[in-house]
Amino acid sequence: xxxxxxxxxxxxxxxxxxxxxxxxxxxxxxxxxxxxxxxxxxxxxxxxxxxxxxxxxxxxxxxxxxxxxxxxxxxxxxxxxxxxxxxxxxxxxxxxxxxxxxxxxxxxxxxxxxxxxxxxxxxxxxxxxxxxxxxxxxxxxxxxxxxxxxxxxxxxxxxxxxxxxxxxxxxxxxxxxxxxxxxxxxxxxxxxxxxxxxxxxxxxxxxxxxxxxxxxxxxxxxxxxxxxxxxxxxxxxxxxxxxxxxxxxxxxxxxxxxxxxxxxxxxxxxxxxxxxxxxxxxxxxxxxxxxxxxxxxxxxxxxxxxxxxxxxxxxxxxxxxxxxxxxxxxxxxxxxxxxxxxxxxxxxxxxxxxxxxxxxxxxxxxxxxxxxxxxxxxxxxxxxxxxxxxxxxxxxxxxxxxxxxxxxxxxxxxxxxxxxxxx
Ligand code: HAM
Numbered sequence: 001x002x003x004x005x006x007x008x009x010x011x012x013x014x015x016x017x018x019x020x021x022x023x024x025x026x027x028x029x030x031x032x033x034x035x036x037x038x039x040x041x042x043x044x045x046x047x048x049x050x051x052x053x054x055x056x057x058x059x060x061x062x063x064x065x066x067x068x069x070x071x072x073x074x075x076x077x078x079x080x081x082x083x084x085x086x087x088x089x090x091x092x093x094x095x096x097x098x099x100x101x102x103x104x105x106x107x108x109x110x111x112x113x114x115x116x117x118x119x120x121x122x123x124x125x126x127x128x129x130x131x132x133x134x135x136x137x138x139x140x141x142x143x144x145x146x147x148x149x150x151x152x153x154x155x156x157x158x159x160x161x162x163x164x165x166x167x168x169x170x171x172x173x174x175x176x177x178x179x180x181x182x183x184x185x186x187x188x189x190x191x192x193x194x195x196x197x198x199x200x201x202x203x204x205x206x207x208x209x210x211x212x213x214x215x216x217x218x219x220x221x222x223x224x225x226x227x228x229x230x231x232x233x234x235x236x237x238x239x240x241x242x243x244x245x246x247x248x249x250x251x252x253x254x255x256x257x258x259x260x261x262x263x264x265x266x267x268x269x270x271x272x273x274x275x276x277x278x279x280x281x282x283x284x285x286x287x288x289x290x291x292x293x294x295x296x297x298x299x300x301x302x303x304x305x306x307x308x309x310x311x312x313x314x315x316x317x318x319x320x321x322x323x324x325x326x327x328x329x330x331x332x333x334x335x336x337x338x339x340x341x342x343x344x345x346x347x348x349x350x351x352x353x354x355x356x357x358x359x360x361x362x363x364x365x366x367x368x369x370x371x372x373x374x375x376x377x378x379x380x381x382x383x384x385x386x387x388x389x390x391x392x393x394x395x396x397x398x399x400x401x402x403x404x405x406x407x408x409x410x411x412x413x414x415x416x417x418x419x420x421x422x423x
Contacts, residue, residue, distance in 0.1 A: 010116075010124025012311070020323035021314045026109060028155040029129040029308075033107035036148050038131050041106040043087040049077040054295050055086025057262020059203035066114040068124075080113035083261065084307060085289060086296065088132050093298045102135030103303075109310070121280035121312045130286075132305035134293075139236040142267040142288055143243030145304050149271055149284060150249050152308065158316045160274050161283060164254040165244070166226060167237040168205060170265040171291060173230035178204050180223055188218055208256040224255035233266055240267050259285060263292040267304065273316050283316060284308030327377030329355040329420050331399075333369045335385035343384050346394065346409070350382070350416055373399055380419055382412075 007013065014022060033040075049069050056062045068080040081087055088106060091097075097104045109129045116122055131148055133141050146163065153161045169177060181204045189197060193212040200207060208219060229237065244251050251269075259268045268287035286306025293301035330350055334343040340361065347357045358376060360369055366383065373381045383395040388406065396415055397404035407415050 008124070010118035010122075012123060012125075017323070017325070018314065020325055021317050022310070024156060024317070024323075025129065025310050025313060028152055029107065029109055032148055032152045032155060033131055035151075036105065036144065038105040038107040038133075038148070041088060041091060041108050042110060043081070043084065043091050043108070045111065046078045046080050047087055047090070049079040051086050051090060051296065052079055052082060054297075055089070055261075055263060055292060056083060057203075057295075059199075059206070060261050061116075062114060062261065066116050068113045068115055082112060082114045084108055084110075084112065084128060084130050085132060085261075085263065085303075085305060086292065088305075089134065089289075089293050089296060089298070089301075089303065092134050092301075093293070098135065098299070098301065103133040103141060104135055105131070105133045107131045119280065121309075121315060123311055126312075127310040128284075128307040129310055130305060130307035132303055134303040135301055137288075137290060137302035139239040139267065140243060142236075142240050142304050143247065145286060145306055146240075146244060146249060146269055147247055149269075149286070149306050149308065150247075153271065153283075153313075156313070156317060157320070158273070158283075158313065159320055160316070162272050162274075163244075163249060163251040164257050164270045164272055165240070165251045166254050166257040166268050167229060167233060167240075167266050168258055168264055168268055168287075169225050169229050169233045173228060173233055174205075174225065174265075177223070177225045177228040180228065181205070181207070184222055185218065191218065203262065205258045206260070208258045209260065219256070226253070226255050236266055259287060263289040263295060265290045269306070271306075271308070273312070275316065275319055280312065282309070283312050325377070326356070327379075328358040329378065330357040330380045330382060330416065331369075331373035331376060331378035332357055332359045332382045333366070333373070333384070334360075335363075335366060335369075335383065336389070337363055339384045339386075339389055342389075343382065346382055346384070346412060349413060353413060353417060355416075355420060370397070370399075380416060382416075 052067060053063050062082045067082055070078055072078055092104060111125055111127050113125055115124060118124060133145060185200055193214045196207055196210050196215050257268055257270060264287045266288045270285035271283045272281045273283045284306055288304040290302040292303060332343050332347040334340045344359050347359045351357045360372060379399055381397040381399055383397060388395060393406040393408055394412055395404050395406050398419060
């Protein structure tokens, strides 16, 4: 009979061999975030659909075509979260964090869902590590945000990451720029791809996201918003650039970087990686979202943050270095079924010292068992066979030196400890 189901398209199993990369990413995320005073928050995996419609915005690809939306038994429209920023702003107000000293600095890690065509580096379920600093409009916090992202990649030692930076203005300067951009494109509408014609109507800034060769020539000469910022936006952008320079974070000004979510204002940035290529080269991205809280119906409150794609970062990590798997310290072997519970018990006593001890079940010849111990990378094997049982002894084998000694049970811990570098 065929197996009942295949893994759903666009999902992955994170297998034991993948886990060292994930543990490294998670540990570095916790470490970097807490060094900057960010505290962990986790929000639900699904939320009211309207939260994302109003947050990411109707013109974003996420809302237009990528949401996993369903109606529950109470006839509510719910959506598997496609991104984390809108839920965190909701939680910030729900929990009264707006009453605490500002900014409130938060970080998070977990799964997100977007219905998109799966390809290398693009999944329907993927995981993000993100941070949000809510309640302060200073561009210095934008610099802090980028610095945390940069430090995370540095801690992971992923090479080849480049930072792309832009400012997309705010509600003061963007409307006029949007019109300027429309004026530029209007005489050439018939030359544009269909998708770009839709963007022209809904959100002309996203014309810069077009990868269609048909749109390339017009895009090249289009006016850029960085050249049309109002004075406060221009000043904020100057501070961000100066801050990055003083932190010695190299960046590339990318006037075509507009990001795919509607909530951004002023600073936007992306961490790109050459080897991933194509549209999937962003390892992470973020920016300032001073209008988001108001779009969700809350008191207007500034915020800035980023989210890193951990699945993509795992790909980059795997390319750059082999993982160090977690190996057992001790491999515990009984040669006779009658001794298994005894060996299980010995294993517990060594484990109580803090070591990783794997018990090997079932009958097999000693050489077969030792081969398994070598394969698992254990440093020491404990062996009890009929002879040892008779003499009330345990064989302790140094798997690297390929030497072994027999000791009485009461000497077990004092012998194994020093072999593993302990007391
Ligand atoms: P985003 O750019 O939509 O931003 O996603 C951030 C990162 O998540 C991307 O750069 C990418 O690495 C990863 N990612 C997105 N979609 C997929 C996918 N289908 N498969 C694999 N990885 C993916 C946000 O989500 C914003 N909430 C970031 C933010 C936080 N802005 C301010 N604060």
